[in-house]
Amino acid sequence: MSMPTKLFEPLKLGPITLANRVVMAPLTRNRAIAPGMVPSPLAVDYYGQRASAGLLITEASQVSQQGQGYQDTPGIYSKEQIAGWKKVTDRVHERGGRIFIQLWHVGRISHTSLQVNGGAPVAPSAIGAKGKTFVNGTFADVSKPRALELSEIPGIIESFRKAAANANEAGFDGVEIHGANGYLLDQFAKDGANKRIDAYGGSIENRARLMLEVAKAVVAEIGSARTGIRISPVTPANDISDSNPQPLFDHIVDGLDALKLVYIHVIEGATGGPRDIAPFDYASLRKRFSGAYMANNGYDFELATKVLAANEADLIAFGKPFISNPDLVERLKMGAPLNEWDKATFYGGGAKGYTDYPTLEAAEAAQ
Numbered sequence: 001m002s003m004p005t006k007l008f009e010p011l012k013l014g015p016i017t018l019a020n021r022v023v024m025a026p027l028t029r030n031r032a033i034a035p036g037m038v039p040s041p042l043a044v045d046y047y048g049q050r051a052s053a054g055l056l057i058t059e060a061s062q063v064s065q066q067g068q069g070y071q072d073t074p075g076i077y078s079k080e081q082i083a084g085w086k087k088v089t090d091r092v093h094e095r096g097g098r099i100f101i102q103l104w105h106v107g108r109i110s111h112t113s114l115q116v117n118g119g120a121p122v123a124p125s126a127i128g129a130k131g132k133t134f135v136n137g138t139f140a141d142v143s144k145p146r147a148l149e150l151s152e153i154p155g156i157i158e159s160f161r162k163a164a165a166n167a168n169e170a171g172f173d174g175v176e177i178h179g180a181n182g183y184l185l186d187q188f189a190k191d192g193a194n195k196r197i198d199a200y201g202g203s204i205e206n207r208a209r210l211m212l213e214v215a216k217a218v219v220a221e222i223g224s225a226r227t228g229i230r231i232s233p234v235t236p237a238n239d240i241s242d243s244n245p246q247p248l249f250d251h252i253v254d255g256l257d258a259l260k261l262v263y264i265h266v267i268e269g270a271t272g273g274p275r276d277i278a279p280f281d282y283a284s285l286r287k288r289f290s291g292a293y294m295a296n297n298g299y300d301f302e303l304a305t306k307v308l309a310a311n312e313a314d315l316i317a318f319g320k321p322f323i324s325n326p327d328l329v330e331r332l333k334m335g336a337p338l339n340e341w342d343k344a345t346f347y348g349g350g351a352k353g354y355t356d357y358p359t360l361e362a363a364e365a366a367q
């Protein structure tokens with residue numbers, strides 16, 4: 001007996017139609033091939049196995065070498081990376097899936113060993129984050145950043161625009177701008193990390209400026225109907241904080257609505273943690289935005305069904321369950337049990353814990 005649910009109804013998203021409302025959230029897996037940070041042949045299998053999701057969003061992919069913060073994360077700035085991603089999008093499309101790439105600049109969450117000529121990572125202000133990254137096979141403190149010069153900001157925007165053009169060339173259906181989780185665009189937006197006194201710091205309008213200018217440049221390159229964004233108003237991830245997130249994110253979403261983005265992907269609460277970590281009115285964002293609202297964080301079938309029925313969201317993104325269940329959509333449909341995920345194989349390594357989780361069919365055949 002299955003409960004009535006909108007989870008498996010199609011949704012029109014700009015020029016494409018998603019087969020269902022189940023989205024594979026972006027998930028960092030650190031399996032790109034060094035030194036070029038090219039998606040590996042295993043990534044082709046991994047995303048292809050998950051193509052029954054209504055939409056796949058790739059792992060965060062840096063828009064430049066400067067935008068990289070961890071070992072072996074893929075990029076979308078070189079010819080080789082574009083060619084690697086093209087194999088991924090071809091496989092997903094062959095299987096009837098749809099796929100966006102997440103465009104990422106980590107800002108201060110990086111390490112000198114990953115930066116051009118071993119330089120300091122860049123940030124809105126020269127304030128270090130408390131936190132670790134994974135480099136050279138081990139965890140290390142993130143490096144102290146330097147503040148971006150005003151004259152460098154157009155180059156940051158240009159790196160996102162170029163990455164969107166590259167994504168187009170690689171066959172993606174669209175892009176998701178990573179505006180969440182304490183990375184560069186979130187660092188600019190939030191006053192815990194941004195102490196600038198120029199046009200990109202101080203007021204809410206100024207702190208939101210970079211995120212909105214990046215969105216505008218990406219929209220100009222590939223169109224608003226193929227541009228989404230991820231935000232996380234109250235997450236403490238990567239040592240980020242803001243003294244008053246509600247008016248900040250109301251303003252940001254008004255700006256995104258004016259640009260006609262196709263969706264906002266909202267991490268409700270603490271990324272991968274409690275949904276109720278801080279008070280925040282997500283309905284206010286939903287109300288302000290005419291595109292699709294994609295909800296994320298700790299959803300299961302029941303909560304997803306409830307939120308869709310109440311029209312509080314259009315799409316639901318699932319993270320960790322998609323790591324261990326390539327056929328998550330089928331399992332949710334059938335009310336079948338889910339495979340457990342193995343944390344030890346989330347980041348780095350090869351096929352183990354990546355492409356070897358069984359589908360229901362494979363599990364039954366093996367019995």
Ligand code: 8OZ
Pocket residue numbers: 028060070180181237271
């Ligand atoms: C886990 C490990 C490294 C990066 C994010 C891109 O939180 C990430 C990430 C997650 O958005």
